[in-house]
Amino acid sequence: MCVSACDCDPRGSLDDGACDSRTDVANGLESGRCHCKVNVDGRRCDRCKNGFWNFDGQNPEGCECTYRLPLSFIYSFIHLLYSTNPTLGTDTTGCGTCQ
Numbered sequence: 001m002c003v004s005a006c007d008c009d010p011r012g013s014l015d016d017g018a019c020d021s022r023t024d025v026a027n028g029l030e031s032g033r034c035h036c037k038v039n040v041d042g043r044r045c046d047r048c049k050n051g052f053w054n055f056d057g058q059n060p061e062g063c064e065c066t067y068r069l070p071l072s073f074i075y076s077f078i079h080l081l082y083s084t085n086p087t088l089g090t091d092t093t094g095c096g097t098c099q
Contacts, residue, residue: 008034010059012045037062 004018013034020029036045039052040062048055048063055063 006032006045008045009042009044011055012037012042012047012062013042014051024080039063039065 006017008017008019010017014037017034019032019034021031023029023031030043033043034045036042037059038061039049040055041047041049045062045069051066052063053066
């Protein structure tokens with residue numbers, strides 16, 4: 001742990017803003033790098049990891065998954081998609097249609 005201030009973003013960092021005191025490549029340590037919440041990235045823990053959004057200090061994980069949608073929403077969307085376009089999933093080549 002660093003003795004001096006690390007300038008970690010308190011919204012995305014853990015351990016009261018502690019950072020690595022030394023570089024140790026074998027153990028994944030980089031001197032001055034803050035300890036980030038699970039979905040947060042950056043040397044200062046100041047941005048969401050790729051695939052995440054809504055950087056929020058109140059969120060214990062720091063950011064929300066971009067692709068996480070409730071299943072009910074997905075099912076409703078699929079139902080709406082097929083009900084407005086009933087030809088989805090059918091043969092579009094013309095080979096299986098009546099003449």
